[in-house]
């Protein structure tokens with residue numbers, strides 16, 4: 128990394144975190160915690176001006192050809208800086224036609240375009256590619272709830288990636304292989320871990336601190352003229368690889384295909400490539416259904432179809448837990464107390480909350496293969512497979528803290 132990029136990142140890891148934390152504590156102590164404008168102005172000006180100096184120096188340096196890690200690091204630094212400017216209402220896409228931060232926009236656009244990613248910080252910067260220094264991860268604040276959120280999100284993402292890796296290996300082995308059992312087991316264990324980490328968030332994350340002091344950094348903001356949606360823990364390919372390989376969502380379903388297109392640039396280039404490859408494969412469900420008539424009674428079919436169904440059960444439950452536990456508890460419930468103005472920009476992707484909740488419900492129900500007529504789920508196909516597997520009973524998962 129160049130000296131200037133290093134200096135910017137050092138600032139992001141130290142003074143930037145201190146200033147954001149001070150501001151959060153000021154807002155949080157007020158009767159009206161959403162009242163950000165007019166609160167802590169001297170700190171906000173220092174944050175804006177110090178960050179601007181690093182940005183201007185980097186912009187003057189141009190593309191130094193230091194490689195992917197360096198460019199990705201700069202995109203993260205400038206993205207965290209712009210995310211904080213948005214959070215502190217120093218910019219707001221609703222009142223502006225272009226970002227008032229021209230140099231930061233130029234830097235983000237330059238680096239984002241050269242990487243093939245959206246010109247803003249994304250989940251990779253705070254999760255899978257958030258490099259710890261002496262144990263400390265990059266963050267906006269030093270609040271315990273932010274670290275809890277970032278860490279459990281990352282653990283969840285890593286586990287979903289493990290499950291996706293395991294199912295990709297089943298594709299290579301072939302769904303009739305007796306060896307597939309170890310990979311189905313690995314996928315099941317990884318999904319149980321996802322639920323364990325979700326449970327920890329449900330039980331330990333403070334609703335108000337998350338809602339008022341962490342979530343606002345994930346609002347959409349403008350880079351140049353265009354507004355870019357916020358990052359969310361779903362911006363990695365593993366979750367969609369699971370959808371597609373299990374066959375619960377299909378890449379030719381217009382709703383789902385649109386979702387994939389929209390999230391492509393928020394993922395690392397390596398994840399974009401994985402997702403594209405995955406979109407060309409036949410799902411395990413379709414493969415099993417093609418084999419049912421001729422081989423449904425064979426031992427290998429019984430064994431692998433059962434393991435496949437168990438993976439689906441666990442995946443569906445983890446999706447239900449995300450929606451009915453995390454989204455309800457940490458977004459929907461506290462948002463019920465807000466007025467119309469407070470609701471603006473509350474979601475990371477931008478649409479009004481009821482619209483976002485409906486679209487998340489659609490995803491949950493696709494992953495649960497729910498019996499819904501208004502969307503394309505695999506309810507009937509899964510029921511057919513369940514009917515063929517002798518004595519199939521859904522897996523017992525142990526207690527999860529669903530609300």
Ligand code: HEM
Pocket residue numbers: 276279280283284287324325328332337359360361362366449453454457458474475476477483487490
């Ligand atoms: C406090 C914890 C969490 C809350 C409140 C939460 C809430 C949300 C919300 C509201 C969205 C929609 C994006 C938007 O705001 O516009 C979303 C998307 C998503 N989140 Fe979470 N989330 C949490 C943790 C997690 C964790 C731990 C994971 C697992 C790794 C996860 C996986 C996803 C995925 C995959 C998406 C994209 C939509 C989908 O494919 O389902 N989230 N989340």
